[in-house]
Amino acid sequence: MSVSISAHNSIAFNDVSEKNGSIITKEIASSTVDVPVDNFQAPTRLVHKRPQSGSVKKRLRSISFGTTEWTLSNDVVVVLRPTDYKDNEIVFEASSLGGYSKVSLGDLPSAYALNEIMKTNGRSDLSYANLQQILGGKTAKVEASLDEQTENLSGRSSIQDFETMLQLIYLNFQKPHEDADAFDTSMQRLRNEASSRASNQQKVFADSLLMKWTSYDKRTTLLNEEMLNNVNYNKVLDIFNKRFSSANDFVFVFTGNIDPEDAATEKLICTWLGSLPKGKAEEYSKQGNDHPKGPYTSRFVTNVGMDISTNTIRYYAPMEYSWTNLINMHIIEYIAKYRIMEKAKGASPLEVKTWISKYPTEEGVLSIQFNCNPKAREAVVRLVKEEVQRLVKEGASSEDFIKAKESMFDQFDKDVQDNGYWASSLVRYYMYGRDYINEYRDWIDYITLESIRETLDKLVASENVFEVSMQKER
Template identity: 30%
Template sequence: MKTKISLVFKTFFVCCLLATFTTNAQTKTLENQTSSYIPTDQLPTSPEVKIGKLSNGLTYYIQNNGKPEDKVELRLAINAGSILETEDQRGLAHFMEHMNFNGTTNFKKNELVDYLQGIGIEFGADLNAYTSFDQTVYILPIPSDDPKKLDKGFQILHDWAGNALLTEEDIDEERGVVIEEYRTRLGAATRMQSKYLDKIAYKSKYADRLPIGTKENLETFKYESLRNFQKDWYRPNLMAVIAVGDLDVETLEKKIKDNFSDLKNPKNPKPREEFGSENHEETFIAIEWDEEATGSQVQIYYKDKGERKKTKTISDYRDNMVEGLFDQMINNRLSEYSNKPNPPFIYGFSYKGGIIGNKDAYQSFAQTNDTGQLEALKTLLEENERVKRYGFKASELKRAKKDFLARLERQFKNKDKQESGRIVGRYIQNFLQESPIPGIEWTYNFAQTELPKITLDEVNALINKFLHNDNRLVILTGPKKEGLKKVTEQEVIDLLKSVEKAEIKDYEDEAVREHLMPIKPKKGSIIKKEVSNEGQINETTTLTLSNGAKVIYKKTDFKNDEILFEAYSYGGTSLYSDEVLKETANANRGLFEAGIDGLTKNDLNKLMSGIIASVSPFIGNLSEGMRGAASPKDFETMFQMIHLYFTKLDKDPEAFASYISKQKAFLGNILSNPNISFSIALNEFTNEGNPRYTGFPTEVDLDKANYDLAYEKYKERFANAGDFNFYFVGNINEDKIAELAETYIASLPGNSEREMYKTTTFRPKSGAHEFIYYKGTEPKSQVNLTYSGEAKYNVNDARAMNVLGEILSIKLIEKLREEEGGVYGAGARGSISKLPYGRFNFSISFPCAPENAEKLSQASIAELEKIIKDGPTETDLNKVKKALLLSRKDDLEQNRFWLSTIKGADYNQSDINNVINYERNINALTTKDIHDVAKKYLTGGYIKAILLPEE
């Protein structure tokens, strides 16, 4: 369970509220819809979905979808969130969401989670909910091949719609859990946000209605306040039930009618008001800094003066396409800055989208170094101004159209292979935001027809609507530390004025060659073809090439437009001396900031317009290799990239210097975050005495990174393609892959020499140790309890250790969350690894209040000790078994799973047939197996590591 605001803090822009206040993609995303092109101005609705409304006003959406098999994704969407709270209800929209898991008419406290776990539905991973300003959504995947389970699923949804018991005892017990969730939000981002939120949400109720609420109200609210919120807003005319999955529409519709027709609206319902923010003539400027801020950001909002325009007609939809092309082109330009020497920011982007309620804005964002905020702001302003004065180039629009259509084509080709969990979201947003759902077939056909007609003048005209000096907001956030001068409001004002008058040159769109590899290499040959496990689900084909390389592939039909790729060779940095390792550790990733075969990264981005193919090399501790993905139509391009990364990675000191500059900016203040600092310090503690431990890089370390040496070692690591295995999984044409393998892989330099990684004699700390770390000002702690050490690898023990972690996670939630009310979340993980040497690791972790850290640590160990002493219960073991088997059923239809499995079998030198025997092996696990592994590995003491706030 989570508040929607929490999703924001988990995205890559911690301080950026863009995703919190809106779903821009909801009103303009063209990738997620479906139907055939109708030449009328009325926007069609996808024929794949059945939409209806019950007499009580409840709306429903139903779609039959067979991927994954035997599962239906159920959602209950409520058009009510924290914006509707009265002053005495602050935080109660979200609290109400919690209470639906803590006692309803048909499921008393804890019975709901217990029942769902019993049929394999995991709490958190599968079963969940979220609350935002304007909506609350409950999430429930349920098996569709068992009528009783399906009926229970709809009964649960019905209970959520209005049958929460809300007893005083249950409410009081849940206060602690929600306060712990509130505690997880505390930190620099929240503190800074609180100081400028009222400028984003100017004269708006949104500024005072963050979904998590206030600690004071969560602790003291009256029971009746919560009950009133439920009574007022949990009503059928504000609800939608969405059911998408492997079941016929008629059955699902009957279930909805049977279960929800009895819901009643209040006799005198409160009006569901819409809220917005007011316009302001001046430019607002907010400059905030904090001792624990991990980075510096710049945000610019050009707020629309009117309400957001809803997409109702084909003309509206076409307008969205034009905006999408604008976004693509401006961001193509901004991304070029990141790849230049001395970049003004780590990354930057702009787009037109929502910010709050029904308000849109043109927004620009950048993350930069501590002293670079004004330079980053200047760059964003100048690029907007450059477009305003000169517009985009025809060549830019041509590339943007290619990319736009390529993405749509991929989705169109995969339209019959979409997972139900990816489909339900569009119907939720259609109900809550009135976002369009014409369907991918209609969208793709429409784009093919209309994209060529969109002119450069149309796109260029948008900037004049976007930019204006009133209703504008500039936000700068960053770290507060000694020696750093805070940017002043006057400096920002002066910069805004100077850019308007500055001499700005037009953008030069430098031409690049048309082909990645104009001349193909001389072919090698396939000397052997072998089919393994023929006719079984783990069937693979291996091509042994003339240079010694092996190409292993699995043809699947899980996605029509997807091929995934990995390659590896043993060795990696384990073969480096201690000195070479330390000189190159901070340089290896920077190697790939250079281009290939004379093409810079910016050149590559231009050349690859409309092409869906990617390859990323890596050098790891034990191996070197590559990863990638491609559309079948661009399969050859991926092979060309593989060949070029082996033979023609450019050496570009300027690109490397740009990488180091960005790393300094990104990592410079990351230790200010207490949790990150704690994690790094704990790693240093456990690696004390390790001569090969490189740790967290300082600015000095980054300056010492030896690019020349790293480049030479890269060439050495990739000199012998014959030592590599190349894996491909997806919609593969077998004749095509053979031809491409001969052309681009067999032609690489290679021989019969084989390398193996080296294992050092150092072993991290294990056994009984205590590590207490003080960092941060907020009253929040983190607890990590770890058992680890050497162990002879045993596949059965490894399986049991993993299951033990899952079982203990269930017990920790029951004890620490439901009984103690001391945590929001807690978990345990267990593993036994084979490489580079046999080793076990079992960890328990959770955040909590500092005053509870020791007590909850002991409670956690006590739960584990019960298992060590008596073993787990059959009930808990069966819960985990069912969850694992349900998850595996979905995995078996995923290319990513098979790529990992096939490559992993070779890499870890394990039996590929384990995948066939998985169900049998899981079902064969007994409580004795879990008991034995707990006694065998978890009695030698543990490392207790606790983060506490500074005293």
Template identity: 25%
Template sequence: PRKDSVMFEVLKQQLTASLANKGKDPSSVFSDSVSYIMGNYNARRRPLTLDRVDEIKLDKAFSVYQDRFSNASDFIFTFVGNFAVDSLKPFIETYIASLPSTGTKETWKDVGIRFPKGVINKVIKKGSESKSTVRLTFTGTGQYSDLEATQLDQMAKVLEIRLREVLREDQGGVYSVGVGATIFREPITTYSVTISFGCAPENVDKLTGLVIEEIKNLKAKGGTQTNVDKVIAEDTRGMQTSVKDNSYWLYNLQDKYYYNEDPKSLLQDAALVRKLTVERTKELANRYLNTENIIKIVLMPEGK
């Protein structure tokens, strides 16, 4: 691209208008705050705000672009779809082989961003609507395997089903509830399990207490066989659909190449989702839901 100062100023004006509106939106303020807190207030997790727009300089932006695309030595190109491999050759010769290359390989740098440790409670006050959002996140270090990541995700789904039964159907106290779990492989192997729900401000403490009780039950007994079977069935159907989608193969093949793993292991994914047991959900809950390492962040209306 060319260095167009007029278009650059137009984009900055659009960004300024967008950030002005974003700063008034409680959900956006909450999301930015969560990212900053979970990044342990690292400068690289600092939200983009109006006062930082002037820090964006055209010369610097263009210089970064030129640097990043000056050497394609370690670029990875992945093609997925219905095509004959030989038919790609002329396109690769024209559009990829002609890219600049110095032969230099790069690697990532650990900039020291880690989850905060211990029991942390934060309240973000924004907006006037009588509605709160609660986010509970359990974090720690661990080890990665495809099976571990799959079953941690499934344990989170089992917990979500149970919380939906208790908080929304039995108590009628939440607008929505979700549980998500991820194992991060870089810069070190860490994990997060996040429970989030929306409720009336006056119900935050009560419902948070119920969540903790259900976590204790999961640690003591595991999920019910009914809920484990539900998750296995849902994941099996999801896998049957995913393997027909190019995006599934594109993402996972890139992942396997990046981590120097056998791409044929993807053919075992369908079997992995069927291995979950009640006892395994109990083991995973005790391993990953450590209430001594929990971050609670709550969005409350101003004045509450």
């Protein structure tokens, strides 16, 4: 006799919107884990013995954020931000610097497979099936992940299941459960995804784009059979254990229907977070992934997919990770999309993105990606480049400038009514010093048409123009 536990899992490697070699999340499929239950007594508790509770040794309040900050006796920092956006929701996020940058070259395949494998891997002495059984009927979840720069935890719960969420956080800092069968199931999902990527036109382009963008850096990892053959389960567990071995360099943020003045809430947090292990704080370790310098053009063909041309053009230059530059780049994204959509109508679908990376180096990027008719590729690419040059020379119109700012204000007004936005914004503030709550509107108002033109000019004047095109082999 067996019972089926179904869970929705996700992974992605090097998707089209890839920025700097890290992986982003994209759905694969649901999976089923069969668990024998003959003579089986299911555990009923996540943690058998309550840990020794810590205490709050320092309290701060921020009027501008409306937050309460506690430093616990183990130096864990907890930030609480009460909201009334949803009656029965508490959202949680925590991050710490490190991520894949702390993983050796030989262990990268295991590290890049970790997010998917740990989705259905147990914690402590509980299997994944045990966890699903205990959590049945509860509204609480916590997910752990790594990316290029950080290790992360995120989750949410109802008010009544808040302690359950705290216990799940606690379990992520304990030794991970060993389950060879669950590992084999995860690896089969990854092999299926790797196989499907080889016949997916956009993913073939994404993989090639990433390799060229990172100058074929030896740390750039693609999801394929070669990579999967080098995944080692013991290494996966070891990497996870190391990245979540100490909690005092994480910032734990809770937003939603939570009361910092409630003694019971404080007691729960001191019990489950105040007892987490303390260790040496770490920083991001600078790795490679340098982009090509100067003009770079690559055109190649594929034998899969439709008869279309897929193209990416990127302008990039060293750029300080500052508020002025961040907002300038965001407005450039809006305006460039307006202008290119109007002038280069053959570029469809069109995706325009800007970003400023902080690691491994501070760099600004304007990325333009589109599909077009292969016969019209040269003409469409020329129109896109001409429009970028025109923006540098003539600047944006007042109409486009106002429209871009209004769009940003509208989106911000929606975002600040969301607990998840508050949680992620507060984590970014504590990690990088950027206030996306109180300063965002002021900085948008501060930006001028001239500052936008100057920022775009920096990108184009660097002469770093990265152009990659792919089309179906004839």
